[in-house]
Amino acid sequence: MNNSLRLIIDAVLVIAVAVLFYLHFADKSAAKVAPAKVVATKTDSTGTVTTEPSTAVVADTDKVAFVVSDKLLADYKGMQDARKAFEGKAKGWERQNETLVRSFQAAVQKYQQQAPSLTPEQRAATEQQLETQRIQSGQKQQQIQQQAQEQEAKMTKQVLDRVDKQVETYGKANGYRLILISAPGGAIAYGRKDMDITAAVVKYLNQEYTAKK
Numbered sequence: 001m002n003n004s005l006r007l008i009i010d011a012v013l014v015i016a017v018a019v020l021f022y023l024h025f026a027d028k029s030a031a032k033v034a035p036a037k038v039v040a041t042k043t044d045s046t047g048t049v050t051t052e053p054s055t056a057v058v059a060d061t062d063k064v065a066f067v068v069s070d071k072l073l074a075d076y077k078g079m080q081d082a083r084k085a086f087e088g089k090a091k092g093w094e095r096q097n098e099t100l101v102r103s104f105q106a107a108v109q110k111y112q113q114q115a116p117s118l119t120p121e122q123r124a125a126t127e128q129q130l131e132t133q134r135i136q137s138g139q140k141q142q143q144i145q146q147q148a149q150e151q152e153a154k155m156t157k158q159v160l161d162r163v164d165k166q167v168e169t170y171g172k173a174n175g176y177r178l179i180l181i182s183a184p185g186g187a188i189a190y191g192r193k194d195m196d197i198t199a200a201v202v203k204y205l206n207q208e209y210t211a212k213k
Contacts (some may be wrong), residue, residue, distance in 0.1 A: 066196060
């Protein structure tokens with residue numbers, strides 16, 4: 001299930017986080033500075049005091065960076081703990097599935113051993129019982145698989161929601177206009193190394209996660 005988990009993580013990250021801070025800054029002008037009107041006083045040669053509008057430069061930022069999804073999630077303690085917990089549940093589901101398979105195989109073997117001594121009616125009845133058991137086992141296996149998929153999706157969403165929230169907090173606190181996600185098959189084909197803030201974000205996420213455990 002690790003491969004399916006990785007595919008879900010990358011897909012959700014690319015879709016949900018690629019424009020993480022765009023809406024927060026969407027109301028700002030594309031200009032690098034924004035004028036703000038203020039009132040300044042001026043005294044002429046006759047001693048008359050007048051006022052006139054002035055402008056003050058308001059600082060803005062063009063800081064843009066990206067994080068690498070694989071490394072971010074591999075090093076994030078929250079994801080590591082979530083994966084361990086999920087793997088523990090997965091082993092339980094695997095044991096249930098193996099029990100179903102072994103039980104059906106044992107019933108088939110028993111029938112094969114007894115078949116020569118059974119009457120046609122007994123063989124027909126036993127074969128019907130085996131078919132019913134096969135169908136029920138298949139249905140139970142499908143239920144186990146569906147439960148595993150639902151739990152995997154739930155776990156992934158919980159981790160990604162927390163990552164999204166904390167990356168947003170980190171971005172605001174550090175003055176970033178935009179933080180992108182670099183993932184396999186994503187939109188970032190190239191990025192300068194100095195724009196890769198994965199290590200810094202992972203450190204921040206782990207500090208936040210450890211503090212709230």
